[in-house]
Amino acid sequence: MDGQPHPDFSLLARYVPSLPMSDAWLKVYRFLIPSPQVPLESTSSAVSIELVKDPGLTGNPSILSCVARPKKRDNEPIPTRRPAIMWIHGGGMVLENHNMDLPKMKVWVEELGVVSILIGYRLAPEHKALAAVDDTFAGRQWIVHHAVEELGLDIDRLVVAGNSAGGSVAATTMQRIHDTPLLVQPILQLLVYPMLDNRTVLQSDDSVKARIWSPKANRYGWTSYLGCKPGSTNDDDDDIPPYSVAARRTDVTGLPPLWIGVGTLDMF
Template sequence: MRVAPVPFDPALNAVLGALPRSEGPEPCVQSIPAMRDGAAAIPTPSVAEVIDARAIDAEERTIPGPSGAPDLLITVLRPRHLKAPVPGLYNMHGGGMISGHRHHDIPRLADLVEELGVVALSVEYRLAPEHPDPAPVEDCYAGLRWLSRSAAELGVDPRRIVVMGGSAGGGLAAGVALMARDRKGPFVAGQLLLCPMLDDSNTTVSSHQYDGSGTWQRSMNVLAWQALLGHTAGDPMANVSLYAAPARASDLSNLPPAFVEAGSAELFRDEDVQYASRIWAAGGQAELHIWQGAFHGFDIFAPEHEVTHAALAARLSWLRRVLDL
C-alpha cells in the first residue's frame, strides 16, 4: 500500500531534520542489542538532575514480580510535603517493548508530581525478545498490584490510581487496564495513553504512511511486534493475547476512563483513533486528541513547540477531572 503521508508541521519537520539518522540494513531481531547500546550512549539526565531543587523526593525500590519471575525495580517520586492520601500515577516506559528504561520518563513524571501534588511510580519491566509476551505486561500488572497493596505506605489513595505510558508504555497501560478489569482488580481510576502501541496487525492507513519517515517507522514497529509475539505477530488467525495487543480485544466495555493522544503524522494515529472509538461504542469514556502535524513523541523532541504546550495542558486538564483535583 502506497499512501501519501500527512505532512509534518513545518517547525516539527525542522526538529526531525536535526535528529540523528540511523544508517544501515533493515532492522532485525539480532540487531536489537546494538540498538539498545546506541540508545544508552545518548546522554540523558539522571533522576537527581531532573529533580534538582524541586521539592520532590525520589526513591528506588525493589518489589515482587509476577509469580515465579524476578523482582522488579521501581522508581517512586513523592512531593516533599505530602498531604496523604493523594492520587497515584503508575507509569510504563516506551521503547517498543524492546528497549527503554524506567528513568526515561522521569522528566514527564516529575513535572506531574510538582504540578498536581501526586505520587508517581515508574516500573522496570522485562524486554522482548529475551522476554516475550506475556513477560512485559505481567511485570507491569504485578507492579500495579504492589502499588495498590502498598498505597497506605506510599501515601496514595488506592481509588485514585491512573495507569499511564507513552508508545509501548501506552500499550502496556491499556493492557494493564484490561487485566485489572478481567482479574477483578486492582481498581484503576483512569488510563493515560500517549501515542499508544496497540495493534500488531500493521494494516491501518497510517501504519503504511510512515514507512521510512518519522521517529518511529513501520520497519521498527513490525520488528518490535515480532520480537514480542514471534511468528504470531500480525496473524489475524493467531491466538494473540489482548493484553499484549489491546486492539485485539473484542470487548472494551467496563474500562476506566481513557485519555488517548497521538500526532496526525505518525503511524499509531489510526489504531489510537479506532481504540477510542471502540471504547465509546462500548459505552465507555474516552477523550481523544490528534495533534496536527505532530510526529511520534513530539513532546519529547520538541518541548517548546506550541503543540506540545497544548498537549500538556490537555493532559493536565484530564488528570484533574478524572482524579477530582
C-alpha cells in the first residue's frame, strides 16, 4: 500500500506528510496547539460559546469542556428542548483539546439546531486508561444534571460522538453508560474514523505511506494510553482494562445504533 491520495483531493493535500511521533515531538505539538482555556472566536451571530467545568468523578480533577448552542434571538419564543451531541475530540490519545473541533461543531449547531457539548479529557502518556473514559463519563453525568434548566436539552435525544481517538473514547464511554444501571441511554453512536482496536498495529511494517497518522504514530498513541506495546505479553484481553479498547468487547447487545465513517486508507 503506497497511501496515494484520492484523485478528488486538492493538490496541497497530496503532499501532507506523516507526523513524526515521539515524546520530544509530543511536546512540540502541544506547544503549538491553542489552549483549551481560550475558546476560538465565534464568527457566527447565531451560535454562543461557553467554557464550563464539570466536577469529574470522585477523586479525579474537574474537566474543562465547551458548550456551543444556538443563540436566542430577541422576541423569539422559548424553543422546545433541543437534541444534543456530546462530542469527544481526537488526537491519538495524546494530543488536542475541544478547540480543534469547535469550528465543525459551530456549523452543526447552526445548521441542525442542536446543542453540542465538547467534552475534555486527560491525555496520555501522563494519564493512562481509564482516565479519558472516567472524564467523559463524568462529562455525560454533568450533561444530565444540567440538561433541562441550564442547557435546554432533551436528554432523551443525546448522541455520543467523536473522531479518531475521540471515537474510541466515545465508544468505550457508551459501553460504560450501557452497563451502568438506571442511566438514560443515548440514542446513537456517531464515530468518525474511530481508533477502536490497538491490535490493528501489531504489524511492525511501516511501509504504508500514510498521511498525517502513520502506523508508527498509531503504535505510539496506543502504547501511551495503555502502558504496554501492542503485541506484548501483557497486551491481551485479561490484562487490558474494560472500557479502554472498544473492539475487545465481545457482547454489544443493547448498545444504541452505531454509525462509523472511514476513509479509503485507514490506520484503525
